[in-house]
Amino acid sequence: MAQITLHVNGNTHAIDADPDMPLLYALRNNIGLNNPHFGCGLAQCGACTVHIDGEPVRSCITPVSAVGNGKVVTLAGLGTPEKPHPIQQAYVEEQVPQCGYCINGWIMTTAAFLNQKKRPTEAEIKDALSGLKCRCGTHMGILRAVKRAAEMMG
């Protein structure tokens, strides 16, 4: 066990944890942020995605000790109903999710992508999101929402 300091959504948390424990469990159980989700524990689906210093990271395989001084942002820290990230707004407007368990991965990955890439092509969008899983089959809605968000972000 070790004392580890995490910077999450603008707050600082000191936790006592196994350094090998994936960040996912620190966020969910030590800090009480229910997004991200556990989907596979293998970095294969994206349901656990968070940003560390703006980059999308699969928290299910990232040891909590490897985060260092990185600034972690989860879905709860990305935006609010009053001040949404464009992809969140687009997700609501396009009524994208079905069960909604996967959206953490899609939204966080898209947000990181669109924050860096303006006016992406459809092929670039698909490429950026490749590998993320959605079992309910909301792919059409996801692509509509990402395109809508990209337009909003100019």
Next chain:
Amino acid sequence: MSKMENIAQFSRRSILKAGGALVVSVGMPIGLDAVLAIQDAFAQGTKPPLTPDQLSSYIAINADGSVSAFFGKMDMGQGLFVAIGQMVAEELDVPFTSVKVIMGDTATSVNQGGASGSTGIQLGGKQMRMAAAEARRVLVEMAAEKLGMPADGLTVRDGLVHAKADAAKKVSYAELIGGRYFNVQLDWNKEIGNTLYAPGKAKPKDPREHSIVGKAIVRADIAPKVYAQEDFCTDVKLPGMVHGRMIRPSVAGAVPVKVDESSIAGIPGAKVVWEKGFLGVVADNEWDAIKAAQALKVEWSDAKPPFPNAGALYEHIRNAPVRKRQVEGKETGNVDDAFKSVARVIEAEYEWPFQSHACMGPACAVAEIKDGNVTCWTGSQKPHFVRDGIALTLDIPKEKARSIWVVGPGSYGRSDADDAAMDAAVLARAVGKPVRVQYTREQATGWDPKGPASIHRARAAIDASGNVVAYEFTSKGFSRIDVNTNGGAPKDTLAGHLRGVDLKSADGFGVPAESYEFANKRLAWETIPPLLDRGSPLRSAHLRDPVGPQVHFASESFIDEVAAALNLDPVEFRLRHLKDARDIAVVKAATEKAGWQSRPSPRRDQTGTRVSGRGIAYAQRNGTRVAVVAEVEIDRSTGKIWARKFTVAHDCGQIINPDGLKHTIEGNIIQGVSRTLWEEVKFDARNVTSIDWMTYPILDITETPESIDIVLINHPEIAPSGAGEPSIRPVAAAIANAIFDATGVRIRRVPFSPDRVRQSLS
């Protein structure tokens, strides 16, 4: 108070608000035999028993005039609750926004079957519509007495009953009954589950009067999910809760014979729960439970590998003894005789693999036992049956068990959710603390109940003039109810099997649902025994549209094969034999929208590596009709298929919410493409080897179709049928037929993975 405790208490508060605490109980219940004013006879302060024959079991008018609709089915993410709210608001004449649909808590709703068979609106909505109509009738009666006017002189607008002739003579629902309960008996058919039906005296509205039903109202649950404000069943946390993980054998059927608890002695709070074949661990925190499950030393029994060798699945099915054969409906004419003397016989056989629910997240459940009462938070789509299963598993009266559905990580039938609920209950009793158990990805894909593998044989007899005079279709496969459609009994759950209850595999399959007319026709199915008699990772059960995709992959591919053999356009051939007007209408609607050009398949005009083709397939499902036109592109060198465009015509009778319906159809098409192109549960003699997203691939976003055009055919005059599953049904055949159109090659085994397609084309 920590955030975790907050969450649990918040959940409990919501439940109480949704249920008993809604209404302040006043005085004694009113005896029905007493002579009462209508006001008192229809309403009372204490809640009548939560039984299907009570109006209060479905509808309550709260003190503020808002409506609670207690629904015994669940929304699995397709916005069903919106449609139910629309139906209830419509019949009650209240604004849609004043209705709150409360689902899935066994303490607040009766067992309407959970999410099941696309019956959310068809049967669940039908009941809610009847209950709401009866509530309105009763409220108008009450208003009539209060206003001293005949009921037929009154009308209702936005929850306000007023005289038709004088809007000033009025009384609101809230004034009439707000905060008290309906005390009205319904005419219950004495059934529970999907078939539960309990109408009152009221007749529902004429569809021509509908103003809320039919509107594209959006879902209110999306924003909370998008802003991380909504908890899933994976997020339920209780004070004192510990974390559990289950341990499964590497050889299916093996049971633990020696468990070395000292191997996890260093892990805080780690405990072994071992009962016959049931083996789990708990620890105080989640990461420790994961580590304990990995570290625990277990010696397993020397079980004989139970499965056929890799690649021998279809041979096994072909050679297996038939346990039950069923001809569905009545044979038309005499099929055997008709085949004896015909000019030509066309025959084909098709194969479909085991498929996994492979839910987005592994199943999770939380169970708490307090003062002998068990509460289980579950993502199962059938929480009422989970309650029943827990009662039987723990051997307690049903009244002492409660199950609360909290949205889970996807659900497409009898998934691993029901097993997790039973595991949580067994663990919680063993350790005397609330337990949250979540499966691993390996367990979610490897050990969930599977959609059954099958083969399908079809033959057609053609006379000398080229007419089809006989048609026979027979499926042979594992039962779709090897374990039942819910976790309602230990014989149907892993915990039950592993603790010593035998699997009792029942017989169920299906036949093509269509209206093709031939002089001689026979549709049949045959089931074979399971591969392992208990605790099997290949136990078969309901997976979205149980056996529909496989049966219609085969039957609608075969219809295409016959059309091609007769050198006929596949649409023209279908229309020549289809007899049902609504079937004909969907086929015409889809093909017209898709710009279908009449010609036989294959197209024969393409050279080069990249070729394209179009295919049609159609099916019925319990009253709903769907036709799908697929347009695909195939890279002959890689075998990679891109299902580029779909055109879907969909008729499910009256449409309650066209927006929700379109999203539901899109999801069906995408999941159907995934199951057709990629999905196959692989296994070796020892166990299932599809255990993650690499070994059980599904459709990637890069493979998304360019467009899905949807034609909704609305029949307000026809009672709504289902939409949750019908449109997944024709997808595989539409793609197979398009591949044939493009290449002239008929692929008769799903999935159409690049390797298989490349082999088939070479």
